Amino acid sequence: MRKTDVQTASDREIMMQTCVRAEGRDLSECGNDSSGMADAQWWRSSVVYQIYPKSFADSDGDGVGDLRGVIGKLDYLQWLGVNVIWLSPFFVSPMVDNGYDIADYYHVDPLFGTNEDFDELVRQAHARGIRVLCDLVINHCSDQHEWFKKACNDPFSDEHGYFIIRHKNQLNNWRSVFGGSVWEPMPGNPDEYYMHVFAKEQPDLNWENPRLRHELYRMINYWLDHGVDGFRVDAITYIKKDQRFESFPADGPDGLVGVAVGSSNQPGIGAFLTEMRQEVFDRRGCLTVAEASDVPYEQLRDYAGPDGFFSMIFEFHYQDPYVDPDNLAWYAVRPWSVEEWKALVFKAQREQQRLGVWSPTHLECHDSARSISRLLPEATYESVTMLATLFFLLRGTPFIYQGQELGMGNATIDDIDQFDDVFTHDQYRVALEAGLSEQDAFRVVSFRSRDNARTPMQWTPGEHAGFTEGQPWLPINRDWQKTNVEVESDDDTSVLWYYKRLIALRMDPRWSSSLSEGLCTPVFEQKENVVAYDRVGADGSVVRVLCNFQHESVSVSLDDKIRVLLSNVGREGTLSGDTLMLEPYEAIVLA
Template sequence: MVSVENKDKKWWEKEVIYQIYPKSFKDSNNDGIGDIQGIQEKLPYLKELGITTIWICPIFTSPMVDNGYDISDFEGINPEFGTMADFDHLLKKANQVGIKVILDLVINHTSDEHPWFQAALKDKESPYRAYYIFKEGKTEPNNWRSIFGGSVWEKLPNEDMYYFHAFDKKQPDLNWENKALRQELYGMINRWLEKGIAGFRIDSITFIKKDQDFASLPADGVDGLASCKSKTRNRPGIEIFLNELKKETFEKYNCVTVGEAPGVPYEEYGDFIGDDGYFSMIFDFNYSDIDVESGSDWFKRTNWTTKEFKEKLKRSQEVLQKNGWGANFIENHDQPRAVSKFIKPDYQTDEAAKAIGMLYFFLRGTPFIYQAQELGMQNAERKTIDQFNDISSIDNYYRSIQEGFTPEEAMTFVNQRSRDNTRTPFPWDDSQYGGFSKTTPWLEMTEENPSRNAQQNQVLNHYKQMIELRQFGVVSEVLTNGTITFLENVPDNVIAYKRTLNEVEVYCYTNLSETQEMISLEGENIQILLNSHDDLPSEANELALHPYQSILVKKINEVSDNGN
């Protein structure tokens, strides 16, 4: 257990967190599926990279309909990942090398194979029926569409009764209005914290409160349904649940809590991450979802510009700085690869991968790295829908066709946005299956014999330098604790910000475009700390940034350099 007395209360501000998708990280027993022992085997790699905390996606007992986000036992380990003894050993070994462990906390829903739900199905008088949301009727209670497509309602086979699921039909939502259910969840959370984990990333937490009128909405698609988000996400009254959750669990420990909190307006960020906020930090999806109008409707693409992205990033950082602390990311298990998403096809190089990494890594907040992001990984192009495992990809493919797009267009949307893009097995070397496994992996590799892998990888070396700079470099304090200010006197295609602490100033400039851009340094003396490219052309007081080039520079204070 992390001791409150022996640790800084905000220790997580100094962390570099690495997200592991266990099914795809390292297969230790050659069954084609990554596992807990595989994670333990690669702790030296993570330590050398500079990681201080790992976030492991769900390893709990699950039928794996949504790859572990459908939990049938909150306190059991899914056999394909190993045993609880394996996890205990991983936790011990990670702590020995100075790496903390946080887990996913999925408490909006369970699997339909969870004993609670099974008991609710078998007996309409069971107290467990109140643990879920059931509505009586001969037709669906309303026209809400689930996040993964189709109605949020699933009929029971032998009753005029429906149960609610905001996500897949095999993920019934828990009824947070029920106090007994909430107490069960709090007990489970506390037992994991007593075991010694450092905290949680909390999945879909803004969905736990539903509008109790369950009223239908104007249809927003040809299916006659309407997105359930406006009635099920961050609704009035959720603050009661979230305050109780914190009081009954998190605040008893010096743990970190990272909320996946889509749908929270900026004016409410103080409630979520302020001094008395529900969580240590939250992810902000306002800038990460710039390529689509809706994170769950991939066929609604946008023609975003760097200027628009810069404004969203600036607004996000200003709000986070005003209210608390942010969790900075460019990739995760629900997003495509950043190189493919943010960089034009002709420029998807190692240098561009370094630049997009620098752009976000030195923002104010705790940086998150998703597995193999540090290799400059790109999206995998699939030819048929049968090659996809992700249920959201399959839903979006058929919904796109339903909305009038051709199968070819639908495949393009899915390839661009599929969650399988970041779920492909980790390429450790250039052997068949990339050293991930000696047998055919559960999901097709990006390349069967990966040319991009963890051996001799210049993007990986660059990430090591970024981490070293933030954690131990001469500007470590300013990169961790400094304020952030976005610069206005730069071209539209350049994203630039300044980190300041006391009199130390560090600047990050990124050209997020296909054209060379000039930036003026106004005669100031600078020291280049990091450069995504091998060169940096200069003319008088101007620097020429190559397409997709990023530099980190420190302003040199001449007075202090003279020893005065």
């Protein structure tokens, strides 16, 4: 995706002057122990790039991305300016849930390479000043894990106690996230059932068992010993279950109730999370970023405050404004307005600041549809870069998902059988059961499917978008010939180059007091469809961000913020006058 107006030469000069990342700094000798508060919180001034290894880059032509493919693209990531990468799971897995069903925590799946490939990736990343985060999936494992096999074969084994297992006469009416009962018969023992919050191939681990917990801590330390700088912690609020395992009033025609009612952010979870932090994370000084759903604002400080369980916690209160909070089925899409959504964004910022909480700022991840398809009525250069600016400069650590920096939109898949995601197929069934036609059911799951974010990364305008020499495991998006790294990196008026400028600005030491550590103060809140805020540094510096979230021009007062730091419509230098007429979908950053 490219811009219609040409960016100025002076803008490019500013970008080059401010691109001050850790380029050339070798982190290979850096340990995981913290050395002072500033170093312990290095992540507050970082930019994180999420990699979905299966879809990032294929080095061996089998149609599936791998770790050596990631190694081959580290120079690109260094050029872009990010200084942290987060790798979605690459461990041994039957891939029922694309790697989030782990069968061996200690080994790289042959699909992605070897443990030696991972060690090389860490070395190569550190040599470029890029830190490495791994996904930590410890609410559940795969039913192919050796622990679960032993639990099935021997009810008196230690491993039997690693899982949540109940007699068939003791089951409740909880519904799994992926549909159906959370209870599944134990293979070989029809009188016993195991619990699974997600797919039936993902048995939940029993965190009440101290032996199991310390097995997990040992595994975490193993990867820290291999140079990992931290973890994104998956589905962590589900590890504590209400031990009464009571049934609750049904919330659907199937007679079941959503599993969260008895297994998400339950009382007592803090004891588990405190123990894990003290036993592992505090001792190693690593970054932890929790996926923690169902955490109300009043509990955020416990999770990600100065003495919280984690370094950061993902904010989900405003991610998908079209989702009906009373009906999480994908077909239940509700109308929303920019004003409503703006209020949610600023409420999150105010609450985090009030509580001293730190969070990622993010638009996309492997579990969501593409942001420009979810949040924009039309995807143009201006609207895409406006949305990027709005999120990237909020208080928090920016996270970019692969392809987001190119302006990739939702997938172009024509048939339900082409979707790989287990959740997509479940929601297609739910929509049909709710009475939708096959056409309408396909339309809603196409909009929400997690596979929208999982189509292969688009590197070139050539065959298979340069992702692979073989047949890609998911179809390539049809926009690959114009939306790809090769085309956009050669065009400094592209979305890719705009993201590069955003990263450079975020890391510019001249504005770090404001953009890295400063407070976020909303301005022009009454100006309809304008999302605007000041980032106010402790040194008194102020950076103002103005985003016109509409296809109409609108005027705002200038005050004394007249120096243009970044613009998506070609403005430069200094502005004069008392007012500024923002163009449709304009984003401008002033100081």
